[in-house]
Amino acid sequence: MDLKALKAQESKRKISKGYMWALFCAIFWGIWYLPGTVVWVLNPFDEMYGVIAGTSGDAVSLVVTAALITAFNALTVMLALMLWNGVLGKFGELGRTLKEFHPCSKWFFLASIFGGPIAILGSFMAMGFIGGAFAAVAALLYPVIGSVLAYYWYGEKISKRAAIGIVVIILGGITIFGGGVITEIAAGDVPWIGYLGGLMAAAGWGIEGAIAGKGLDISEPDVGLTLRFLGENIIWWIIIVPLLAIVGYPMYSFAFQAFEPLTLLVLIFAGITFGFCYVCWYKSFPLIGVGRGQGIGNLYGLCAIIFIFLFFGDVPQWTILLGGALCVAGSFIMFTEEAGELETLRGE
Secondary structure (H helix, E strand, O other), X not given: OOHHHHHHHXXXXXXXXXXXXXXXXXXHHHHHHHHHHHHHHOOOHHHHHHHHHHHHOHHHHHHHHHHHHHHHHHHHHHXXXXXXXXXXXXXXXXHHHHHOHHHHHHHHHHHHXXXXXXXXXXXXXXXXXOOHHHHXXXXXXXXXXXXXXXXXHHOEOOOHHHHHHHHHHHHHHHHHHHHHHHHHHHHOOOOHXXXXXXXXXXHHHHHHHHXXXXXXXXXXXXXXXXHHHHHHHHHHHHHHHHHHHHHOOOHHHHHHHOOOHHHHHHHHHHHHHHHHHHHHHHHHHHHHXXXXXXXXXXXXXXXXXXXXXXXXXXXXXXHHHHHHHHHHHHHHHHHOOOHHHHOOOEOO
């Protein structure tokens, strides 16, 4: 077998593996919306929401409660990832990568800013104010942002087929948000904070993917991801939660109450599903590119709607279903390119 044939075979193997990781990401991500929705009705978060709402209003109460939930989500994901890296024997690599801050780990700490206090917080806000199905489908716009940033930032190619997929996803996003807002206006009550959360999730995950793609050029995905969640835990537990406590919100008293069996079990379930969703997401980027990895990962919206219907019996509004279908269709258009189109992801 000549060198050219071997190169083509290796390229095909990498692409298939990248698709596999991105598909597993979609499944784990879809499952995450189950514990993410349930945790809002468990002690202490349901009580915390009511206590703060009585003094500061519903919107502030939702954001502060979502902040504590997101902080616990980051903590349980971190624990799952440390266990994962321990099984793989990568603690040494983790230490080496952490020391290389300027060329490498700075990208993962930057990604944690957009992924945690923006994307994941926004998603919990959307879950708490509107519902799990909306939160899942609202963030389906994120591959558009990730693809465009990857193109302008480090020359990751966008083919004509991928561009068509992006346009279809944008139309889906307009349907999701526009249709929902029109319905709410007709009802006389628009939960703006929930829609803001959906936009935060889409923007945050799209930007995070592009930033992480830069760091993954010179880092191992499992290690890079762990550093990303280390950064997020520092942001939550050393900066944001103490600041909210200083302002006067009962962050620590409610945080200690979260260690009751059922709440802890749901939080651990959220951490495991979201942690392995991220493992698969980050592993797909170096193999098939940020835009395509995000495009396939976008199938999480369909997975989430199916899981939410099976476990909770919730049927989303028709605007969410139609918009979600358009986003999924756009993702299919993006990742059904010929293998030859994927062989060179970056511009020369």
